[in-house]
Amino acid sequence: MASSQKEPDAEAIEDDERQYGQGPASDDDADELALLRPQNHSKTLPFHELFTSLFNPLNDNKKRPTGPKVARAKQGPHGPSNQSPHEMRRSIVSRFISKWRRDVGNDIYPAFRLILPEKDRDRAMYGLKEKAIGKLLVKLLKINPNSEDGFNLLNWKLPGQTTASRMAGDFAGRCFEVLSKRAMRSTVGEMRIAEVNELLDRLSVVSKEEDQLPIFEKFYNRMNAEELMWLIRIILRQMKIGASEKTLFDLWHPDAESLFNVTSSLRRVCWELQDPSVHLDEEKTGITLMECFQPQLAQFQMHSFQMMIQKMGCTEEKPNFWIEEKLDGERMQMHMARDATSKGGFRFSFWSRKGKDYTYLYGNGFEDERSALTRHIKDAFEDRVKNIILDGEMITWDPELDVMVGFGTLKTAALSEQRDPFNGTGHRPLFRVFDCLYMNDQVLTQYMLEDRRKVLEKSIKNVHRRIEIHQYQEANSASQVEVALRKVVAEASEGLVLKNPRSIYRLNSRNDDWMKVKPEYMTEFGESLDCVVIGGYYGSGHKGGRLSSFLCGLRVGQNDIQKGANPMKCISFFKVGGGFRAQDYRNIDEKTSGKWTKWDRAHPPTEFITLGGGDKQYERPDVWIKPNDSVVLEVKAASVGASDQFGFQYTLRFPRFKSLRDDKTWDSALSVEEFIQLKLRLEAESKDKEFKVDARRKGTKRLKKEVVIAGNNTKVKTPYAGPKTAVFAGLNFCVLSDMLVPQKKSKAEIEQIIKSNGGAIFQSPTAQEDMICIADKRVVKVASLVKSGQTNIIKPCWVLDAMKQAEIDGPQRQRLLVPWEPKHTYHMLDVMREEVESNVDEYGDSYARDVSVEDLKKIMDEMMHPKNYAFDSNEFLTELEEHGKGLGEVPGSMFRRCVVRFVSNEEEPGPNVDLLIAKSQFQFAGGRIVEDDEDLDVTHYVVVGENLDVASSLRKEISRRKGRVPRIVALKWLLDSWDEKTVLDEERYTV
Incomplete structure (x- = not known):
């Protein structure tokens, strides 16, 4: 008998029940989940199976070289293997899941808790570092x-x-x-x-x-x-096994990621979705009260303002959109329910964007004595509100100045509010609400933003500087965006978010319905700063075992010295780890060798150094050094921002090493008083500078150019709009939902296109036997049809592809419909699967229609390797740096904020090998190359060759520009930066 059919081992199950390790859960949750829990027929696998069958094979797969020749030559356990690393990764995970089902049963939750420990909310944090x-x-x-x-x-x-x-x-x-x-x-x-x-x-x-x-x-x-x-x-919770939770979820059950997005519960994913052939009921794919969900995110700015507005779906008929100020805080969801069993009659829960529970900080009820927020908002809800879920941003507010304070101070403000809740002058958390997603037992995510806003405004009352509805400006032109952005720049705010008021709320999605706009922040903060090194941090990875970054400080001012402070004392200001060459590290080591002291947390060197956080010693270094034994570094930065992580009230954003100041001693380095004077002067000067919009995103273009296919001078047409034809004559259609891709169209617009081209429209999918059902998302009717298993459901993109091909073929062949392909099917019956898949080749290239440029790019991308288009590594690293949690420089993205134009006046007889290498390395590391002299995004002109005439003429040209002035450097700057794996200071390479 197969192992999957063997009788349950009662003793084994009892033993596993006793040793299961369920973690904390509410009584209601426990009762509900107990009914869902599948029964395993055998004991769980030995712990070592996790790394012998899963972790080690996945890590080995990460190290495999890629490429078709290598793949063909690779020998698998059963002979030659031509699987790509992506395919091999899925194969390894699939084998482990199959082994578990066969040898243990359908309850994989015990294993997933150890495979994805960072996603397990049922187990408390260990408090162990x-x-x-x-x-x-x-x-x-x-x-x-x-x-x-x-x-x-x-x-x-x-x-x-x-x-x-x-x-x-x-x-x-x-x-x-x-x-x-x-x-x-x-x-x-x-x-x-x-x-x-x-x-x-x-x-x-x-x-x-x-x-x-x-x-x-x-x-x-x-x-x-x-x-x-x-x-x-x-x-x-530092696994790094070479497979994401998306891969694991997808191979466990096709609906696993969707359920995790709305519940953030690993246990529910494993227990509710034990059978991959049984799909999740539609009502369970919505958000649930008191269960964390993954919120909608704003798309990064990648286009001109006008293009962004178009991408949001604004038309001449409906041109309006909303402009909101982008808040510099922490994304937060608030769940509230009237609960007679709770003290005060209300129960609250708070979760961050990453699913971290902050209820302990902001309060579980109006009477929570440790609440930093809820005890202050008793008047915030209208009487008719029984329960509600709000989406917003938790920010820090300074009540004395009545201004928002930077992100880095939020937790400190909340803890201070817990300790002294009625202090009218201290920083406090303020919840700015911009969306309402659930109200009185009804999920609102499928309603338009403008309708959700009406519900929000009728449900919430502002409690001054505690909880407030975030305001928006209605706009209908690109010029209004620029005016609003000028205003937030003048107020030193974070930026803007543009929103489509006709959009629904899409969980765990970053799409064009919300788009964020940030002002240009890469202009250097005035001249460079000379600061003394007061601490050092050992690196990890390839920098392990040596000091890789340094803590720099400002000397105390004369006022503090007169009050008795040690003249040698410094206040921590920033950490810097980028821009150093190997030689720079050697020079610093030579000058400071033998002078470093291990940091003793119990006895910190307070006579010489002041850190942020008081006794908590924020950003404490591994080792420290007396200022008179230390060195002075010249550092440049993008800007200055408020922070409570350092001893000084400000810190530098994106600091980068420029040079070692051998000519300066510690007592000539920057002091607190000198920095404040410098900051005030530069802020005054910046008001006169020309406003400039952030356009550093990958793929940004000043003007849209027509695309030309290599070897063919035919210009690619704009997306197909559709002439009137008879291509659908005699066919019956039932359109069940809006069109989402490749463009957004409403159900009514799709019906009109079909009718205009000869098709008949019915509102019931069973009105005709030969009905073609069209849908692009899982509405109730679609879910019902899928469950019945009687009907194919086709995506609306097939309608546009069929019409486009009819136009190409001409009137005489317009009745030769494009056959269905896998990309056209939303739900496919098994009897049709083989026929549909036979209409394309192994790469997805259609046999019956001409592919578009977009289709061709997708086919070629998938031929080479799969890509996750929802994740931008450069943007991810930038956001980490903005919040002071950077991972250090990664070679694959170190030039991500650089836009280069190469210039030369040399007539080379052959190719310049150094130039070709530099261009390849630059683009690999996230840089962007432009050819246009008028492109104002350029950060660097790279001069090729020895002749200085080019540099001289460039210098005259850019001296007339306002705003950011590009650097003019030699080609060697790129080559040396690549060798050192960090962006080196340009002044060493100035031409």
């Missing part, structure tokens, strides 16, 4: 903290004490090095996944070292070094 785990292991292994292994565990970013460790900067790797010498087992242990979950649940609810140590001891006694290494990665 690398340092704390290192201390536990030192005690567990009974090793001297000052021994080499003890030192390596407690100082994992530092190089080895006596020998260089290969794992510097990789804590789990360091643990493996130490544990492999002292492991209780040389082979893998017998602990099962359920047992690991049970112990991890216990670990998550204890906070004292004496309670944590026995749990680690149990793991240590039953696991080998590799198992313990992966366990530590799970505890730290």
Whole structure:
């Protein structure tokens, strides 16, 4: 008998039930989920199966070279394998899921909790970081903290004490090095996944070292070094296994990602979607009260204002759109329900964009004594409101100045409000609400934004500077966007968000219905700043084992010195880690060698250094140095912003090393008073500068150019609008939903196109036997038809493709309809699958119609490798840097804010190899090359060759420009920056 059919093992199930590790849940949730939970027929797999069958194969797959020749030559376990890394990744995950279903059952939740620990909201945070785990292991292994292994565990970013460790900067790797010498087992242990979950649940609810140590001891006694290494990665939630949750969800169930988007519950995904052949009911794909969902996001600005307005779907008939100020805070969703069992009669929950629960901070009710918000908003809701879900931004407000404060101060303000709730002068959290998604048991996401706004305004009353409805300006032209942007620039605000008032709310989507616009922020903050180094941070990865970034400070002013402060004392100001060459690191090391002191958190050097956060010691360095033993760095930055993460009230945004100031001593570096004077002067000067819009996004063009296919001078036409033909004569259609792609059209517009070209329209899908059903999204009628399993459902894009091909073929062939292809089908019956798939080749190229440029690009992209168009790595890194959480420089995106025009007056007899290499490296690293002399986005002119005439004429030309002035540099700047894997200071390469 097949293993999937064997009788349940009662003893095994009872044992797994006892060791399951469910985590906390409300009584209502527990009752509901208990009914959904599938029954496994056997014990969970051994823990080591996770890395032998899944983690290690996925990591090995990441290292595989790509390319067709390599793929053909690769030998798989059953002979030659021509699978791409993407296909191999899916194959590895699929095999693991199949193994689980076969050997365990349909409840994969115990495994997913360990595979995706960062998505598991049922288990509390452990409160353990690398340092704390290192201390536990030192005690567990009974090793001297000052021994080499003890030192390596407690100082994992530092190089080895006596020998260089290969794992510097990789804590789990360091643990493996130490544990492999002292492991209780040389082979893998017998602990099962359920047992690991049970112990991890216990670990998550204890906070004292004496309670944590026995749990680690149990793991240590039953696991080998590799198992313990992966366990530590799970505890730290730093897996990096080479497969995203999207891949895992998709291979578990086709609706898994959709359900996770509206619930953020890993348990519900695993239990409600145990059978991949049973699709999720439509009503369960909506948001639920008191369950976190993944919010809609704004698209990045990539076009001119006019193009952005067009992309939002504005037309001559409906030209209006909304303009909102972009807030510099944290995206937050508020859930509220009247609850007689709760103190005060109301219950609240708050979640961030990433699903982090902030209810503990902002309050669970009006009477919550630790609330930073809810205790102040008792008058915010109209009497008729029973329950509601609000989407908005939590920002920091300064009540004395009556202005918004920067993002970096939000948590500090909330904690301060908890401690002293009625202090009228301190910073406080303010919830600005811009959307209402649920009201009195009704989901509103499918209603238009303008209708949701009416509900919001009738449900919420502003409570001054506590909870307020975010205001918008209605507009109908691009010129109004520029006026609004000038206003936010003058007020030093974050930017704008443009919204289509006729749009629905799309969960976990970044689309053109909302588009954000930021002012140009890459203009340098005046001249460079000379600041003294006061601390250092060890790097990770390829920079592991050496200082890779530095903490810089401002000298205290004369007023503080007169009050008794140490004249050598500095206030932390910013961290800088970009722009350094290997030689720069060597020079700093030579000048400071032997002068660094390990930072002692219990005894910080307050005589010399002031950090942010007081006793919390924000941004504390690994090592520190006295200012008179240190060096002065010349640093440039994009701008200055408020921050509570450093000792000074401001910090630099995007700081970059420029040079080492050998000519300056610590006491000539910038002081607090000098910086404030400089800031005031530059702000006054900036008012006279010409306004400029942020146009740095990848793909930005000044003018739209006609596309020409190589080898064919035929210009590509604009998207097909559709002439009147008889192409659909004699056919019956039932249109069930709007069209979403490749362009947005309403149900009525699709019906009109079909009628204009000979088709008959019916409102019931069963009105005729030969009905063609058209749909692009899962409305109720569509879900019902899919469930019935009796009808094919075709996407509206087939209608446009059929008409376009009829126009190309001419009147004599207009009745030869384009056959259905996989891209045209929303739901396909099994009997039609083979026929539909036979209408395209293996790459998706149609046999019956001419492909468009867009089709061709998609086909070629998928032939090479799959792409995730929803994720822009450059934008992701930029946003991290904006909030002070950058990952350091990544070679693949270090030029992402650079726009270059290459100039030369040399007549080269052959190709310039250095130039070709530099261009390739520059574009690979996210840079953009332009050819237009009038392109005002240019940040650098790169001069090719030795002749200085070109540079001289360029200098005269750009001296007449207003706003940002491009840098003129030699080609060697690009080549050296690539070699050093960081953007070097341009002044060394000025032509």
